[in-house]
Amino acid sequence: MNGMSNLSLSLRAESDAEVLESGIVESKAKSEISEIVKNVFERRLLNASVFANKEIISQHYIPEKLPFREKQIDEISSDLSPSIKGTKPNNIFLYGKTGTGKTATVKHVLEQLTEFVSKQSLPVFSAYINCRNHPSKYKVLLKVAKSFYPSKDFLGYSVSFIYEKILDFCEANSAHLILVLDEIDKVKDLDELVYSLTRGNDELGKGSITLIGISNNLMFKEKLDPRTKSSLCEKELVFSPYNANELKEILVERCEKAFKPKAVSDSSISLVAALAAQESGDARTAVMLMQRAGEIADSEKAVLVVEQHVEKAKASVEEEIILSMVSTLPGQQQLVLYSISAMTIQHKGSRRITGEIEEGTLFSGEIFETYCEMAKHLGRRTITSRWYRQYINELEMYGLILITASGKGIRGQTRLIKLGFDAERIKSALEKELFK
Numbered sequence: 001m002n003g004m005s006n007l008s009l010s011l012r013a014e015s016d017a018e019v020l021e022s023g024i025v026e027s028k029a030k031s032e033i034s035e036i037v038k039n040v041f042e043r044r045l046l047n048a049s050v051f052a053n054k055e056i057i058s059q060h061y062i063p064e065k066l067p068f069r070e071k072q073i074d075e076i077s078s079d080l081s082p083s084i085k086g087t088k089p090n091n092i093f094l095y096g097k098t099g100t101g102k103t104a105t106v107k108h109v110l111e112q113l114t115e116f117v118s119k120q121s122l123p124v125f126s127a128y129i130n131c132r133n134h135p136s137k138y139k140v141l142l143k144v145a146k147s148f149y150p151s152k153d154f155l156g157y158s159v160s161f162i163y164e165k166i167l168d169f170c171e172a173n174s175a176h177l178i179l180v181l182d183e184i185d186k187v188k189d190l191d192e193l194v195y196s197l198t199r200g201n202d203e204l205g206k207g208s209i210t211l212i213g214i215s216n217n218l219m220f221k222e223k224l225d226p227r228t229k230s231s232l233c234e235k236e237l238v239f240s241p242y243n244a245n246e247l248k249e250i251l252v253e254r255c256e257k258a259f260k261p262k263a264v265s266d267s268s269i270s271l272v273a274a275l276a277a278q279e280s281g282d283a284r285t286a287v288m289l290m291q292r293a294g295e296i297a298d299s300e301k302a303v304l305v306v307e308q309h310v311e312k313a314k315a316s317v318e319e320e321i322i323l324s325m326v327s328t329l330p331g332q333q334q335l336v337l338y339s340i341s342a343m344t345i346q347h348k349g350s351r352r353i354t355g356e357i358e359e360g361t362l363f364s365g366e367i368f369e370t371y372c373e374m375a376k377h378l379g380r381r382t383i384t385s386r387w388y389r390q391y392i393n394e395l396e397m398y399g400l401i402l403i404t405a406s407g408k409g410i411r412g413q414t415r416l417i418k419l420g421f422d423a424e425r426i427k428s429a430l431e432k433e434l435f436k
């Protein structure tokens with residue numbers, strides 16, 4: 001028997017001893033209940049679980065307290081405070097890697113703002129739009145209009161009509177609108193959207209429109225039209241990744257409410273924090289890992305979440321994260337990544353002049369060639385080499401690939417590229433997207 005199973009057995013035994021007394025009574029009661037409750041789902045609900053309130057450890061839950069984001073909460077609320085004094089706040093652009101708490105922080109500030117202005121009956125209104133689900137100017141404006149006229153349906157109306165309705169709302173209520181455009185990089189015609197909404201302020205006699213743009217694409221700002229950039233980024237705020245200690249504190253806070261007392265071992269929390277910090281300091285990965293580890297513990301009928309459950313959770317969470325990341329990439333970028341994974345599987349390691357092959361490492365140039373061949377084969381247009389380099393930089397930023405400069409023995413300045421995840425997994429995730 002290996003060390004891990006020993007550890008898990010002893011942990012199970014120790015915890016079992018703690019619950020033994022109440023356990024006997026409980027199991028008697030349970031068998032009586034299951035006699036009465038015949039429905040399988042009802043019975044499932046009655047089953048013991050390590051969770052006290054699973055919702056709290058779900059990635060969609062916004063906790064009341066957001067440790068290590070006090071500075072950002074302070075800055076955003078201070079930036080928005082002109083609205084409660086009746087003047088227009090500056091537009092704000094928030095960026096930072098995935099899982100650094102951007103959405104949670106902004107939603108938290110909006111909740112506080114809404115609570116305050118409704119108590120004081122101030123004409124400040126906010127709308128949160130996730131542009132991943134509303135990726136065009138029309139769709140964003142439609143969603144904004146719907147949130148201020150909840151009983152009206154604007155579907156089918158022209159973009160200018162909807163836009164005018166939003167301005168009417170401002171005029172009629174002397175309203176200051178705070179529009180949060182989360183994942184703003186997903187809007188196809190963003191320049192037009194930002195232009196219209198900022199120009200709206202010049203047309204308004206009363207009230208105002210303020211934008212809060214959020215993105216995890218660190219290169220997105222550089223790609224913006226200079227006019228859009230200067231409108232949107234009047235104020236900027238960066239969210240940096242969490243380190244392992246910070247992630248641990250975040251997890252402890254959430255686990256306290258999400259799990260039953262003494263249902264999570266300290267070492268499992270440390271392991272989750274270390275794994276998530278290693279990946280990219282992403283609190284979402286940490287929360288997802290912890291939730292999945294709890295589910296695995298439940299499925300094994302364990303009373304304590306231990307490191308082994310975290311290890312098992314890692315593989316399944318990784319898969320989920322890859323799938324969700326890959327599915328939001330533009331089609332051409334998916335094809336570039338597909339070429340990398342297909343080439344990695346074919347063991348096309350790059351050959352140094354010395355003849356040595358570095359496993360899984362590819363030349364940037366040969367990937368571009370393979371990509372062009374594949375695109376032609378599939379009857380799709382191809383991107384220019386400049387766009388290709390941009391896509392490669394973004395893939396690195398998402399952690400999907402690693403880039404190194406050519407090492408000793410390779411002529412000229414070329415980049416070596418290696419996949420950040422298992423090639424088979426990425427390839428099969430992409431196949432679902434590209435060939436659906």
Ligand SMILES: Nc1ncnc2c1ncn2[C@@H]1O[C@H](COP(=O)(O)OP(=O)(O)OP(=O)(O)O)[C@@H](O)[C@H]1O
Binds near residue numbers: 065
């Ligand atoms: N400081 C924190 N304290 C507690 N939980 C946090 C904290 N920061 C992030 N989280 C949690 O981590 C998860 C991801 O956070 P969030 O959705 O805000 O990330 P994000 O920066 O918007 O990521 P993305 O760029 O991928 O949208 C959520 O479950 C959130 O509640």
Ligand SMILES: [Mg+2]
Binds near residue numbers: 102103104182
């Ligand atoms: Mg977000």
